[in-house]
């Protein structure tokens with residue numbers, strides 16, 4: 263079985279992204295390219311990364327009015343990414359139009375509450391300081407808007423899955439036991455995230471910043 267880990271290749275350097283992907287390719291199930299990579303390398307860079315032969319998760323976290331998001335996604339259609347992200351807080355119409363604009367085989371998933379935020383951060387933007395409540399509410403919105411799934415931390419994924427049995431659940435903010443947390447606030451281990459109901463895990467720095475990224479990916483795979 264291929265591993266359910268997508269490695270986040272957060273670098274603007276195409277050559278480095280390619281080298282990393284090639285090194286870890288037998289121990290991950292896909293690659294995630296985000297804003298840092300896309301701003302530097304654009305669609306041509308994504309095409310080049312697709313040559314590595316792994317599914318591509320294009321994480322651009324769209325959040326705008328429905329027309330703008332739909333047109334942006336239409337512009338990405340030729341890339342046929344396996345997965346695309348939008349922010350759930352863009353609202354129902356934006357989610358519906360994002361799904362309608364995406365290629366048929368692309369999963370559209372909505373970020374509920376970034377894993378870099380905690381209860382205090384919710385308060386500071388005027389929301390109830392309860393990550394579970396926020397994630398479950400937005401999971402329900404994503405489900406009813408007809409998209410494919412959501413992004414949340416491993417701390418809420420079990421509650422989110424209870425409200426959407428066959429949803430697709432992406433869990434970033436994943437750290438091996440004793441791993442360096444960095445800017446993430448809601449973190450769990452890879453094993454705990456899968457046990458709680460994650461469909462796939464997104465793991466970046468624990469693999470890409472390791473002295474030996476291949477060994478790091480293999481060690482994570484061995485815990486799953």
Ligand SMILES: O=C(O)c1cc(=O)[nH]c(=O)n1[C@@H]1O[C@H](COP(=O)(O)O)[C@@H](O)[C@H]1O
Nearest residue numbers: 270296375376377413434435464465466467
């Ligand atoms: O949508 C995401 O992938 C995402 C959502 C979220 O809530 N938190 C989060 O960390 N991510 C992404 O997941 C990756 C996590 O990277 P590491 O913290 O290095 O493992 C980054 O590429 C983030 O952009």
